[in-house]
Amino acid sequence: MELKRxxxxxxxxxxxxxxxxxxxxxxxxxxxxxxLPDQPDIPGVNWEKAPCRFCGTGCHVQVGVKDDKVVxxxxxxxxxxxxxxxxxxxxxVGMILYGExxxxxxxxxxxxxxxxxxxDEAIDIAARRIMESGSKFGFYISGQSTIPEGYAAQKLxxxxxxxxxxxxNARLCMASAVTGFLSTYGVDEPASCYDDxxxxxTLILWGNNPAEMHPILFSRVxxxxxxxxKVTLIDIGTRHTRTTERADHFLKMQGNGDLAIANCxxxxxxxxxxxxxxxxxxxxxxxxxxxxSKAFDSVIDHDTYVAHVKxxxxxxxxGEAISFEQYKKLVSYYTPEKAEELSGVPADQLRxxxxxxxxxxxxxxxxxCMGMNQHTAGTAVNNLVHNVHLMSGHWGKPxxxxxxxxxxxxxxxxxxxxxTLAHALPGGRIVAKEAHRDHAEGFWNxxxxxxxxxxxxxxxxxxxxxxxxxxxxxxxxxxxxxxxNPGQTLPNTKKLFKAKAELKDKFLIVSEVYPTATTExxxxxxxxxxxxxxxxxxxxxERRTQQWFKMVTPPGEARDDCWQTLAVARRLFELGxxxxxxxxxxxxxxxxxxxxxxxxxxxxxHYYDVNVDKALFDDYRRFTFMKHKNxxxxxxxxxxxxxxxxxxxTEPGKFRETRWRFVEGDDPYxxxxxxxxxxxxxxxxxxxxLWFRPHQWPAEMPDDxxxxxxxxxxxxxxWHSGTMTMRIPQLRxxxxxxxxxxxxxxxxxxxxxxxxxxxxxxxxxxxxxxxxINGRANPQRGHVFVPFFDESAQxxxxxxxxxxxxxxxxxxxxxxxxxxxxxQPHPYSREVVQ
Amino acid sequence: MSRQARPTRRDVLFGRLGAAVRxxxxxxxxxxxxxxxxxxxxxxxxxxxxxxxxxxxPEEGAIVMDRGIPSVVxxxxxxxxxxxxxxxxxxxxxxxxxxxPVIQRSKP
Numbered sequence: 019m020e021l022k023r024x025x026x027x028x029x030x031x032x033x034x035x036x037x038x039x040x041x042x043x044x045x046x047x048x049x050x051x052x053x054l055p056d057q058p059d060i061p062g063v064n065w066e067k068a069p070c071r072f073c074g075t076g077c078h079v080q081v082g083v084k085d086d087k088v089v090x091x092x093x094x095x096x097x098x099x100x101x102x103x104x105x106x107x108x109x110x111v112g113m114i115l116y117g118e119x120x121x122x123x124x125x126x127x128x129x130x131x132x133x134x135x136x137x138d139e140a141i142d143i144a145a146r147r148i149m150e151s152g153s154k155f156g157f158y159i160s161g162q163s164t165i166p167e168g169y170a171a172q173k174l175x176x177x178x179x180x181x182x183x184x185x186x187n188a189r190l191c192m193a194s195a196v197t198g199f200l201s202t203y204g205v206d207e208p209a210s211c212y213d214d215x216x217x218x219x220t221l222i223l224w225g226n227n228p229a230e231m232h233p234i235l236f237s238r239v240x241x242x243x244x245x246x247x248k249v250t251l252i253d254i255g256t257r258h259t260r261t262t263e264r265a266d267h268f269l270k271m272q273g274n275g276d277l278a279i280a281n282c283x284x285x286x287x288x289x290x291x292x293x294x295x296x297x298x299x300x301x302x303x304x305x306x307x308x309x310x311s312k313a314f315d316s317v318i319d320h321d322t323y324v325a326h327v328k329x330x331x332x333x334x335x336x337g338e339a340i341s342f343e344q345y346k347k348l349v350s351y352y353t354p355e356k357a358e359e360l361s362g363v364p365a366d367q368l369r370x371x372x373x374x375x376x377x378x379x380x381x382x383x384x385x386x387c388m389g390m391n392q393h394t395a396g397t398a399v400n401n402l403v404h405n406v407h408l409m410s411g412h413w414g415k416p417x418x419x420x421x422x423x424x425x426x427x428x429x430x431x432x433x434x435x436x437x438t439l440a441h442a443l444p445g446g447r448i449v450a451k452e453a454h455r456d457h458a459e460g461f462w463n464x465x466x467x468x469x470x471x472x473x474x475x476x477x478x479x480x481x482x483x484x485x486x487x488x489x490x491x492x493x494x495x496x497x498x499x500x501x502x503n504p505g506q507t508l509p510n511t512k513k514l515f516k517a518k519a520e521l522k523d524k525f526l527i528v529s530e531v532y533p534t535a536t537t538e539x540x541x542x543x544x545x546x547x548x549x550x551x552x553x554x555x556x557x558x559x560e561r562r563t564q565q566w567f568k569m570v571t572p573p574g575e576a577r578d579d580c581w582q583t584l585a586v587a588r589r590l591f592e593l594g595x596x597x598x599x600x601x602x603x604x605x606x607x608x609x610x611x612x613x614x615x616x617x618x619x620x621x622x623x624h625y626y627d628v629n630v631d632k633a634l635f636d637d638y639r640r641f642t643f644m645k646h647k648n649x650x651x652x653x654x655x656x657x658x659x660x661x662x663x664x665x666x667x668t669e670p671g672k673f674r675e676t677r678w679r680f681v682e683g684d685d686p687y688x689x690x691x692x693x694x695x696x697x698x699x700x701x702x703x704x705x706x707x708l709w710f711r712p713h714q715w716p717a718e719m720p721d722d723x724x725x726x727x728x729x730x731x732x733x734x735x736x737w738h739s740g741t742m743t744m745r746i747p748q749l750r751x752x753x754x755x756x757x758x759x760x761x762x763x764x765x766x767x768x769x770x771x772x773x774x775x776x777x778x779x780x781x782x783x784x785x786x787x788x789x790x791i792n793g794r795a796n797p798q799r800g801h802v803f804v805p806f807f808d809e810s811a812q813x814x815x816x817x818x819x820x821x822x823x824x825x826x827x828x829x830x831x832x833x834x835x836x837x838x839x840x841x842q843p844h845p846y847s848r849e850v851v852q
Numbered sequence: 853m854s855r856q857a858r859p860t861r862r863d864v865l866f867g868r869l870g871a872a873v874r875x876x877x878x879x880x881x882x883x884x885x886x887x888x889x890x891x892x893x894x895x896x897x898x899x900x901x902x903x904x905x906x907x908x909x910p911e912e913g914a915i916v917m918d919r920g921i922p923s924v925v926x927x928x929x930x931x932x933x934x935x936x937x938x939x940x941x942x943x944x945x946x947x948x949x950x951x952x953p954v955i956q957r958s959k960p
Contacts, residue, residue, distance in 0.1 A: 752940035
């Protein structure tokens with residue numbers, strides 16, 4: 019029996035409502051009322067756990083399945099992250115599977131048209147093209163790929179094809195956080211966890227709007243406030259958002275002002291002698307980009323900074339050691355008055371913020387996400403925020419420490435841990451180091467020298483090369499995109515992606531679930547299974563690795579992304595590609611059954627004969643021990659709503675997760691008596707690095723012709739490019755299209771009122787949008803905001819492709835723009851001309 | 853009235869956004885209704901930061917927000933039903949009720 023769509027919606031709604039009630043029950047429980055059942059009781063519905071498909075928070079949902087269909091979603095009350103609650107997207111997550119235009123058949127472009135073909139042919143076309151392309155092939159995956167998908171792609175590229183052109187869209191999202199962690203602590207990923215939100219008394223939001231982007235985490239704090247806890251919210255940003263509405267202080271800054279603000283806090287801590295002497299003495303070294311004896315600018319423009327970095331070469335990320343005295347001299351420039359000039363934040367507020375950090379009795383959590391990462395000085399500002407926590411000693415205690423958030427469900431798990439980036443190997447290792455390559459070759463049983471030592475192209479470069487004609491040096495001719503939509507999410511998409519349309523010798527393979535801006539230019543479309551239509555493992559922003567099982571059959575001929583990668587790998591093996599054999603001549607991705615017999619899982623009908631996810635994950639798991647990022651074994655993950663690494667075996671069969679890294683008593687790798695130990699310190703002395711990074715101006719500053727600054731971002735209803743959420747009727751109705759948010763004064767000067775159609779112009783292009791003034795959020799004077807979820811109004815045609823010189827992450831938050839009113843009223847406008 | 857003089861947030865996006873709203877009422881001949889927000893279904897009551905009905909209500913002052921919680925001001929509500937059409941809660945939190953209570957008179 020097939021449930022009709024309407025019935026499905028009704029059941030989803032009904033059960034989700036039980037989820038809502040569930041959150042109240044927790045409070046009722048304290049008063050002695052009996053708890054609600056964990057899952058709604060609906061006849062014939064089976065329930066299983068899965069992490070939510072959307073953001074990096076990593077909530078767990080209970081998925082109700084009946085007759086091979088997801089019919090209900092409820093918040094998972096056993097999950098630590100969300101405790102039974104879900105956000106507006108999470109309650110509807112089941113419906114992402116049932117949009118009307120799911121791709122269900124492989125398609126190849128013939129004479130300009132995509133025509134249906136069979137899977138065997140599709141796999142053969144992909145394999146032959148990859149074989150022919152050799153080093154001109156790039157693999158572009160995602161922070162939404164599962165860990166086994168990422169690992170299969172990684173092993174195929176780096177271990178099999180000796181090709182390092184593998185990237186993931188997390189480059190656009192997390193790369194600056196990674197370089198920030200690496201250069202400060204010597205190892206990636208946050209040391210703290212979400213538990214801190216339950217105990218902190220001050221929450222500082224650095225260009226972060228969790229009310230819309232991480233609503234469950236924000237509700238954790240709001241819920242405490244509602245129960246009478248005093249939590250002071252300090253919001254630092256360019257835009258008055260829903261988060262700001264709840265904040266106690268709003269520090270309204272100009273673009274890149276965060277650099278000056280953080281440097282100013284350091285200056286104040288030193289000037290007032292309120293920094294934590296013992297902590298700094300014991301746990302910190304000082305560093306700067308370059309030797310301070312060379313001329314050192316306190317304020318620098320983007321191009322000069324890039325030139326400095328280039329001069330320093332590959333070691334630039336790790337800078338040069340300086341003394342405390344030198345550091346003190348360097349930051350002394352950033353007095354509150356100077357910082358006010360640079361950031362736009364009044365000096366009094368800066369002093370207030372410095373006093374907050376100076377107060378040892380406070381417990382401070384800093385949160386940040388894209389505001390700091392999508393930044394041409396992203397690495398620098400990440401370092402500086404770690405700085406202020408380290409200097410003030412607000413570090414490594416429950417409720418007291420910096421926490422970087424991710425936007426995607428496996429940006430940490432798949433991209434940062436598996437290392438699906440052009441320079442990385444699994445487990446936090448890099449291709450440039452011989453010892454690391456040797457290790458990988460050892461694990462994979464490869465001949466020495468198989469892993470290419472030269473890093474591949476980063477995302478922006480890869481797509482730039484794809485979109486550049488071959489005779490003009492565009493040396494990427496084939497890209498395989500999985501689980502992401504670069505056609506809408508790359509910056510400056512006209513140049514970096516859409517230009518490919520004219521280049522007939524370039525080839526784009528896209529594994530997708532729905533038609534997108536990316537499939538529009540695809541030469542080969544592979545229909546993919548998604549979320550609970552396949553097995554999977556994600557890793558969220560607090561190092562929590564989360565597993566789920568396949569629950570329903572994918573529609574039509576859609577198949578797992580991981581199967582697609584492995585089927586192409588097998589085809590390459592059959593075509594005689596030497597890289598698909600290990601040094602003993604065995605197939606690189608051989609998986610045996612219990613009797614030691616090889617399973618032909620590359621044939622779709624045999625793919626689920628064995629748990630391929632488990633085989634790949636346990637293969638990958640060995641890598642994670644090398645940098646103390648030990649993930650739990652697959653079978654342990656099955657039992658839990660995620661476990662936070664490092665997960666260590668305390669006694670046989672018993673595993674313990676870690677909440678606070680580098681902290682004695684919780685992190686098993688900290689030596690006894692050390693208190694706090696940064697055991698991956700870049701200086702090998704167990705100390706973190708306190709960085710001096712100069713204030714930098716944005717890469718593109720507003721000027722007379724383009725006097726506004728364009729910021730892009732998300733809205734609560736939609737997730738990224740809207741491929742999934744725009745197919746959920748409730749969410750689409752609640753937020754059906756993009757708009758430009760303007761400051762009322764900027765609008766008035768231009769004769770623009772609410773609902774007017776306006777034209778947004780930048781140096782890359784123009785886009786017509788309705789204006790929204792005094793709406794959900796309010797940008798400050800000189801700033802406009804446009805969300806990027808809308809396929810019919812792609813703001814990334816206009817954004818800037820400039821990148822952070824270390825992390826190679828583009829800046830989506832700052833470029834020069836102008837907004838003008840269109841003469842014709844919008845055709846649907848209710849505006850009556852009087 | 854000049855356009856600049858009334859940049860009200862209530863005219864928001866009545867272009868594209870308005871077009872996609874599922875119109876649920878009132879049709880001609882229907883009796884007058886009022887919207888009521890039911891807290892037990894409303895996401896905002898769970899601190900989930902939803903304000904869609906408030907943002908999209910076409911009548912100035914008909915839905916007000918207090919500490920993130922929306923409520924309908926009955927005197928200002930015209931019963932257009934837009935808020936019900938846009939409510940993204942898993943169970944629609946907006947109930948359209950009769951504007952006037954029906955009073956049954958007992959026979960003398």
